Amino acid sequence: MALTLAEVDHVAALARLGITEAERQRLAEQLSGILEHFQALQDLDTEKILPTAQVLDLRNVMRSDVARPSLPRDEVLANAPRAQDGHFRVQAVIEE
Amino acid sequence: MADLTTLTAPEARRLLVRREISARELTRAVLDRLQAVEPDVRAFITLTADEALQQAGGADAALGTPGGDPQGTPLLTGIPVALKDLFCTRGVQTTSGSRILEGFVPPFDATVVARLRAAGAVFVGKTNMDEFAMGSSTESSGFGKTRNPWDLQRVPGGSSGGSAAAVAAGECLLALGTDTGGSIRQPASLCGIVGLKPTYGRVSRYGMIAFASSLDQAGPFSVGVEGSAMVLQAVAGLDPLDATSAPQAVPDYLAGLPGGIKGLRIGVPKEYFVPGTEPDVERLVRAAIAQLAALGAEVGEVSLPYTDYGLATYYIIAPAEVSSNLARYNGTKYGLAALDEPEMVRAMELTRQRGFGDETKRRIMLGTYALSSGYYDAYYLKAQKVRTLIKGDFDRAFERFDVLATPTSPTTAFRLGEKTQDPLAMYLSDVCTLPVNMAGLPGINVPCGFDGGGLPVGLQLIGRPFDEATLLRVAYTYEQSTDHHRRRPGREVMSQGPGVDGGVVPAGGAQETRR
Numbered sequence: 194m195a196l197t198l199a200e201v202d203h204v205a206a207l208a209r210l211g212i213t214e215a216e217r218q219r220l221a222e223q224l225s226g227i228l229e230h231f232q233a234l235q236d237l238d239t240e241k242i243l244p245t246a247q248v249l250d251l252r253n254v255m256r257s258d259v260a261r262p263s264l265p266r267d268e269v270l271a272n273a274p275r276a277q278d279g280h281f282r283v284q285a286v287i288e289e
Numbered sequence: 290m291a292d293l294t295t296l297t298a299p300e301a302r303r304l305l306v307r308r309e310i311s312a313r314e315l316t317r318a319v320l321d322r323l324q325a326v327e328p329d330v331r332a333f334i335t336l337t338a339d340e341a342l343q344q345a346g347g348a349d350a351a352l353g354t355p356g357g358d359p360q361g362t363p364l365l366t367g368i369p370v371a372l373k374d375l376f377c378t379r380g381v382q383t384t385s386g387s388r389i390l391e392g393f394v395p396p397f398d399a400t401v402v403a404r405l406r407a408a409g410a411v412f413v414g415k416t417n418m419d420e421f422a423m424g425s426s427t428e429s430s431g432f433g434k435t436r437n438p439w440d441l442q443r444v445p446g447g448s449s450g451g452s453a454a455a456v457a458a459g460e461c462l463l464a465l466g467t468d469t470g471g472s473i474r475q476p477a478s479l480c481g482i483v484g485l486k487p488t489y490g491r492v493s494r495y496g497m498i499a500f501a502s503s504l505d506q507a508g509p510f511s512v513g514v515e516g517s518a519m520v521l522q523a524v525a526g527l528d529p530l531d532a533t534s535a536p537q538a539v540p541d542y543l544a545g546l547p548g549g550i551k552g553l554r555i556g557v558p559k560e561y562f563v564p565g566t567e568p569d570v571e572r573l574v575r576a577a578i579a580q581l582a583a584l585g586a587e588v589g590e591v592s593l594p595y596t597d598y599g600l601a602t603y604y605i606i607a608p609a610e611v612s613s614n615l616a617r618y619n620g621t622k623y624g625l626a627a628l629d630e631p632e633m634v635r636a637m638e639l640t641r642q643r644g645f646g647d648e649t650k651r652r653i654m655l656g657t658y659a660l661s662s663g664y665y666d667a668y669y670l671k672a673q674k675v676r677t678l679i680k681g682d683f684d685r686a687f688e689r690f691d692v693l694a695t696p697t698s699p700t701t702a703f704r705l706g707e708k709t710q711d712p713l714a715m716y717l718s719d720v721c722t723l724p725v726n727m728a729g730l731p732g733i734n735v736p737c738g739f740d741g742g743g744l745p746v747g748l749q750l751i752g753r754p755f756d757e758a759t760l761l762r763v764a765y766t767y768e769q770s771t772d773h774h775r776r777r778p779g780r781e782v783m784s785q786g787p788g789v790d791g792g793v794v795p796a797g798g799a800q801e802t803r804r
Contacts, residue, residue, distance in 0.1 A: 211642030
């Protein structure tokens with residue numbers, strides 16, 4: 194199963210991943226090879242099999258609703274590429 | 290004084306408690322050794338020598354308090370430990386092997402780091418790894434390649450290759466790694482040491498930079514089984530900060546080590562001697578299994594029929610989880626950011642283009658594709674269903690057997706660059722380990738000999754959920770009947786390391802030291 198360059202572009206856009214022309218060509222080729230390998234799964238009849246998302250027999254793990262200290266804001270923002278007035282600063286999303 | 294860097298963790302513990310050595314002496318010896326061999330091995334991304342000496346000072350104070358009780362100090366007091374660079378360490382850069390996180394300084398400790406701290410460990414540094422733990426050779430790191438201490442032209446395995454190489458080279462006594470598809474067991478095998486992946490949920494994932502959240506698990510590296518039991522004892526158990534950590538009680542792993550394996554039922558899955566398994570690997574693993582029988586275990590063959598589908602299943606599920614987990618690296622909260630691009634979406638694309646390496650990009654693409662509209666059922670949902678079948682294989686095997694025994698990796702350490710251009714060949718390196726993650730089971734690598742070229746070979750033991758105690762006991766019983774764990778990589782292989790105490794040259798020419 195071959196992945197087309199248009200499909201590579203579509204998936205890269207979904208993943209917000211910039212790729213160069215060389216990467217685009219290489220990814221199409223390498224991913225096609227890997228997807229080819231995945232085809233083997235289609236031979237298995239799994240119609241009556243339930244999916245496994247995780248293996249633990251845990252559900253609805255709750256904790257008591259008690260406030261506890263958060264991380265110090267200054268230390269968190271110290272890692273931000275851009276911060277302003279105690280907030281993360283991002284590019285404008287909505288034009289004026 | 291003998292070379293302190295060749296001590297195992299329990300040996301060091303005994304000497305520390307008897308005050309025959311100080312924690313500072315031990316840490317200095319390890320740091321000297323590190324300085325001598327690190328230019329060759331390159332196991333670390335960040336060194337924390339000053340903090341280590343400070344912690345060692347604290348350990349000496351705890352051990353030497355007049356009228357105090359050294360025996361009663363926490364188990365790892367004064368023991369030098371290395372941490373894979375994806376465990377968040379308060380105040381110390383944590384990169385997960387990626388340039389996109391260069392300079393990131395976590396404001397908190399991962400739970401496992403906090404627990405090791407509480408147990409008295411001395412942290413020598415953060416080890417190299419495949420970028421975001423994706424790889425089997427540590428070559429996808431954004432911070433250079435780590436070499437195998439047994440042969441500097443070869444990879445240490447991965448993704449926790451830095452942690453494995455550091456322990457094998459004597460740059461620390463213990464290390465912590467993570468294992469998503471084999472990333473502790475495979476490098477332990479390639480570096481000739483013990484590496485344990487606990488049951489999913491046994492150890493908290495809080496503060497561990499995520500790769501694939503339904504598969505990731507932290508665990509120890511050590512020379513000798515006992516060291517891994519010491520680390521697991523310190524880090525295992527429920528953590529309110531990780532909703533997927535398990536409430537099961539933590540047994541006394543050290544107390545459980547002796548006791549032998551008489552009557553224990555050990556299954557040998559026939560599918561795990563895959564085509565491409567090196568003859569020396571098969572021979573030595575089968576010899577180790579025969580040894581387990583000689584030690585009193587009942588050994589029988591078992592079939593895990595869905596094994597062949599493991600690789601494809603894993604390489605859909607893990608990348609799908611990656612594509613989601615790595616969405617957070619968009620230049621907003623931490624790490625690299627394309628500040629030169631004013632348009633938001635374009636800036637995210639550029640940030641990720643510049644910050645991620647080839648393998649990470651490949652897996653993000655693969656995972657995004659498998660989750661995308663029109664392909665979700667055919668790939669992701671299908672893989673989750675096959676995961677159920679793979680888990681069912683193990684459930685049935687454990688009705689008849691207590692432990693399963695297999696090769697850890699089909700090959701010994703391969704050459705640097707040998708598989709970097711062929712992703713599928715690289716992925717095959719984990720074919721014996723990744724089904725264990727999909728079933729959430731514990732697995733351990735224990736050295737079982739050396740191939741014709743003098744490279745270490747590993748035996749993998751797989752256990753029932755939360756039965757690490759039995760795994761450790763089988764591994765310990767086997768180890769005590771062999772001397773593979775006493776063989777260490779030649780100090781002469783690496784630049785003038787101190788403390789050479791009588792090297793011999795084995796058949797293949799790689800140099801070694803027998804203690």
